[in-house]
Amino acid sequence: MQERGDKKELRVVSHGKKLESRVPPQLPPLIQGWLDGSGLSALQRTSLKMVDANLLSAFVERWHPETSSFHMPFGEMTITLYDVACLLHLPIRGDFYDQPLGITKNRAASLAHLLLGVTYDEAIAETRRTRRGCYRQEWLYDLFVRHCKTGMFDYASRAYMLLLVGCTIFSNKSVTLVDAKYLSLFEDLSNCGRYCWGAASLVTLYEHLGNGSMMSCKQLGGYATLLQVFIF
């Protein structure tokens, strides 16, 4: 194949271990019902504990965002909708979801107030802490436990489902945060199954792979570094 030159090795993060400890052995029947209806219940047990960063890194270099495919020595290959359906048991028919890319701290707080059953002050304290339109996974989990105890199952269910997708298909490189824009997906709990979760996971994955293939390229490395780095 072509010389690929020097590539930065990617640091890959995963949080399978944490999610596993947060999945309760048995959910309250009402929450279980909503979860089954949404088509997301298999995500509870599919998160894997570790990733082989070197293996992924070598594949990411071969990703081409223009065609959404890995360019292998013998032709193109990709992660298809059927692959996601089998690997994660997500529905691959349904609606796309539209929400503007970014969401402000205040909007995230009022969403949490409305859908997660917290006071506005508590919600704004949380988004001030994360400094953007995000919630901490820990906070969502605490809300889930709290609402389960008091029997507020709709709030508990939203917190749980948001945590679930935030740790798996919509996870991001911040490792501990979940984007607030996904919360409105769970507004109507009995109607979450209408979304095409399989396509959703592919879109997010292709985006990650596209960014990764850009970053693995040395020349672009400096530019990407400015955008997405963590300095310790």
Place this chain on the structure above:
Amino acid sequence: MQLLILILIFKFIIIFNYFPNYVQCWIYEYFPTLGNRVENRVACDEPGMGVARAMRWKYPRGNLKVDQIRRMIDDLTPNDVIWRPFDSHRQVIPFDDICLYSGYLRWCGNVVPYLPERCLRQFGYIQCIPRPPPNFNTFNVDIEWNDCHSSANQIIRDAHLTSYPFEVTDTYMEWYYKVSHPRLIRPTEVQHVLVDVPTHRVLSDERPSNSRLAVIVKELEGCARDWGAVPEDPVFKRFFRALDYARGGL
């Protein structure tokens, strides 16, 4: 001094990237020769159990360096790939034609191409030279997605089933190396295009890359399995000699 501090800071910059772990499962399913994996004893393919296929794998951490894996990927032949790993899972999740929808997918303002016609072998069809990707500016994602059957049916209508898993049309590999591949590599690497491109790399491999031989090997191995034949059995001596010849790619 300031420069020194700056250099020190840059030394500690780590680029983080996140990939959902199921990408790794995907690699394990398709590439049995890559990576370090252990299979879980879970009956994933049992209908009614509701166990997703991602549960199949356990992950001992890999011990290969990126350079080593790159070389392994460069040396892969189509014969090393399990082209349709989820066939055994079809009783749990039946195949849906929507997977052959061709166009763009959208979620939360992100739009990405989804072009199964470029990866037809993964669906059991002969890979031919694909059409150029649809024009993003004139493509209406919602209309096309709602009418996904027309693009899927078009692919199915034009495609032919493979007679062996990695079948491609005569012109595909030439097109892939000469047209698609150089054009699609990153702009910074353009100067390397003129380097001798291994057009027939696949054929020079020591494995039975000759398609007909590969079919023969597959058939013979199937026979051996069906009969429960073992190489030690004198009755099957000539049979296994034939299999060895085929595997040797003579």
